Amino acid sequence: MSAETAPVPARDPGLQPERTRLAWRRTTLSSTVAAVLAVKTTLNGGAEPAGIIACALCIAVWLGFLRIAHHRIRTLAASPEPPALAPRHATATVLSIVALAVCAAALVF
Amino acid sequence: MIGFVRNVRLWFVPEQVRKDGSTPDYRFSLANERTFLAWLRTALALIGGGFAVDQFLPDLRWGWRVGLALALLAAGVLCSLRAVNHWVRCERAMRRGEDLPVSRFPALLSVVVAVVALAMVVVVLVGWEG
Known part of the structure; x- marks a missing residue:
């Protein structure tokens, strides 16, 4: 260890933003699969009014999720050193998944 | 329990997270975000599994x-x-x-998933006999 301070090397952003963007993409794919299964369950259940409402909620939640993901993906793509995920967005994402599970329970039950 | 309530408040009030400590290297934040997303995919897979049990084991x-x-959905x-x-x-923790x-x-x-998988095997076998 030398006493003089070494110059701080410029940080290589590497592929971190891109990897994070792809992780968001994979997550939207997973949510799409869940939404498709919700539609299939509704159609097989005879398409009663309550089922259709639950299915519509599932699709609305899925669209909300896509919107959050799209927003985050654009933020990640805009800058080589993107800001951290805002807790508000993390919470919104998780709440949409919880809402999806609640609608799923209503459809299955 | 009190710690959990405090964490729940943090979910909704991001400014409080920013008040703590110093901003970490953004790459660590992004890695944390990817881990978060991986858990979300696990949750979505569990929810999909709940639908699949309902649809494909008639x-x-x-x-x-x-x-x-319902057990799979609750796990999700x-x-x-x-x-x-x-x-x-x-x-x-990174900020502090x-x-x-x-x-x-x-x-x-993993224990819960293993138990559910075993239950599925038993149920499918018994279901076929009956």
Whole structure:
């Protein structure tokens, strides 16, 4: 260890933003699969009014999720050193998944 | 429990996270975010599994089918709530320069998934005989 301070090397952003963007993409794919299964369950259940409402909620939640993901993906793509995920967005994402599970329970039950 | 309530408040009030400590290297934040997303995918897979049990095991008795499906859906909800909680705790620990929080949730989840898988095997075998 030398006493003089070494110059701080410029940080290589590497592929971190891109990897994070792809992780968001994979997550939207997973949510799409869940939404498709919700539609299939509704159609097989005879398409009663309550089922259709639950299915519509599932699709609305899925669209909300896509919107959050799209927003985050654009933020990640805009800058080589993107800001951290805002807790508000993390919470919104998780709440949409919880809402999806609640609608799923209503459809299955 | 009080710690959990405080964490829940952090989910909704991001400014409080920013008040703690100093901003970590953004690459660590992004890695934390990817871990969070991986847990969300696990939660979504569990929810998809709940739908799949309901849709693709039609020969099962109603109680078993709905019970298994609801168990998987509940696991998905738990998994996603825990994901955001763990994300907030990691983010705060990084800002304060503390050790990352440890968790027994991964072990718990793997035990639950193993039990559900065994239950599925038994139920499918019994269902075919009956």
